[in-house]
Amino acid sequence: MKIAVLTSGGDAPGMNAAIRAVVRASLHYGFEVYGVLDGYKGLLEDRMILLNHDAVSGLLTKGGTFLGTARLPEFKDEAVREVACKNLKERGIEALIVIGGDGSYRGALALGKLGIKCIGIPGTIDNDIVGTDFTIGFNTALTTIVDAIDKLRDTSTSHQRCSIVEVMGRRSGDLALYAGICGGAEFIITPENPINKKKIIERMKEFKETNRRHAIIVVTENQFNVHELAKEITEASGFASRATVLGYIQRGGQPVPEDRILGSRMGSYAVDLLSQNIYGCCVGIRDSRMIHLPFVNVLDQERPKNDLYPLLDKIS
Numbered sequence: 557m558k559i560a561v562l563t564s565g566g567d568a569p570g571m572n573a574a575i576r577a578v579v580r581a582s583l584h585y586g587f588e589v590y591g592v593l594d595g596y597k598g599l600l601e602d603r604m605i606l607l608n609h610d611a612v613s614g615l616l617t618k619g620g621t622f623l624g625t626a627r628l629p630e631f632k633d634e635a636v637r638e639v640a641c642k643n644l645k646e647r648g649i650e651a652l653i654v655i656g657g658d659g660s661y662r663g664a665l666a667l668g669k670l671g672i673k674c675i676g677i678p679g680t681i682d683n684d685i686v687g688t689d690f691t692i693g694f695n696t697a698l699t700t701i702v703d704a705i706d707k708l709r710d711t712s713t714s715h716q717r718c719s720i721v722e723v724m725g726r727r728s729g730d731l732a733l734y735a736g737i738c739g740g741a742e743f744i745i746t747p748e749n750p751i752n753k754k755k756i757i758e759r760m761k762e763f764k765e766t767n768r769r770h771a772i773i774v775v776t777e778n779q780f781n782v783h784e785l786a787k788e789i790t791e792a793s794g795f796a797s798r799a800t801v802l803g804y805i806q807r808g809g810q811p812v813p814e815d816r817i818l819g820s821r822m823g824s825y826a827v828d829l830l831s832q833n834i835y836g837c838c839v840g841i842r843d844s845r846m847i848h849l850p851f852v853n854v855l856d857q858e859r860p861k862n863d864l865y866p867l868l869d870k871i872s
């Protein structure tokens with residue numbers, strides 16, 4: 557069998573580990589494996605390279621994705637997908653492993669309807685995919701954020717300030733939630749746990765009166781302007797506040813061991829599924845075990861609110 561692998565959407569540390577495992581497991585089964593460059597864009601432009609054992613040597617430790625990634629909004633157009641599908645079929649490639657987020661899964665589901673055997677692997681720092689406890693890249697991004705919060709705490713303590721830290725996640729609060737818990741944040745503001753400005757200002761007034769040295773507030777992106785919030789807190793409570801937007805640094809860096817292992821397990825499991833002629837589904841990890849679920853089930857559902865939220869009322 558000939559199979560192809562691509563990475564799509566935002567890059568995530570550990571994607572390389574997943575590609576490497578896809579390649580090595582494919583060779584184990586005697587499959588021929590192609591790497592598609594730059595996600596669906598490369599599929600449309602027929603840019604693919606044949607991969608062998610050595611082509612993926614030394615990748616395990618590297619952040620980003622060596623195949624490249626892209627966002628291609630035109631892929632929502634069926635005529636565009638038909639060209640991509642034709643490119644695969646002309647090379648005799650019958651299966652495609654897509655490493656990416658929910659958007660990339662939608663593309664894979666649509667390609668499946670054109671006769672390509674697709675498997676999805678959750679690669680995104682956002683941890684926003686139903687059907688998996690963790691996505692590849694989440695733990696590395698979390699480590700980077702926690703390191704940044706620890707550093708911000710040093711300077712905010714020295715100056716007696718409140719540090720507001722904006723993190724990625726798109727519409728998912730998991731990065732903020734986990735990082736906030738790890739960094740001892742006073743407030744964690746996410747789409748699932750919206751802002752209560754009155755409560756923040758009252759607490760900051762109390763901090764000012766009792767001469768507390770610092771406070772940390774972690775916020776998921778895309779909710780409001782964190783610099784304006786810092787100004788408002790400073791003016792309303794008297795506790796000086798500053799905002800930091802962490803940005804793309806969160807997506808880079810060497811994958812932590814959890815992401816190397818997750819990428820390796822998921823990449824290998826995806827090929828196991830194809831070897832059993834199972835497709836139209838995505839891989840996940842649940843209670844430390846590999847699972848797979850149909851794309852439709854995963855894309856139709858909302859991720860349940862994280863079990864860690866009740867903890868905040870007791871320890872923040």
Ligand SMILES: Nc1ncnc2c1ncn2[C@@H]1O[C@H](COP(=O)(O)OP(=O)(O)OP(=O)(O)O)[C@@H](O)[C@H]1O
Pocket residue numbers: 564565566567596626627628629630631632633656657658659660661662663664666679680681682726
């Ligand atoms: N409804 C859809 N139909 C077909 N293709 C889609 C659809 N939605 C997204 N895609 C394709 O998948 C690509 C990646 O999607 P998106 O930008 O949402 O990122 P993602 O895979 O969710 O990853 P992340 O959120 O981590 O960046 C899009 O640029 C587009 O090419």
Ligand SMILES: O=P(O)(O)OC[C@H]1O[C@](O)(CO)[C@@H](O)[C@@H]1O
Pocket residue numbers: 566627657680681682724725726777807
């Ligand atoms: O790289 P782009 O297109 O600016 O996308 C940024 C988005 O991608 C992610 O890093 C991953 O989905 C989000 O956390 C963020 O909102």
Ligand SMILES: [Mg+2]
Pocket residue numbers: 565657658659680682684726
């Ligand atoms: Mg997404």
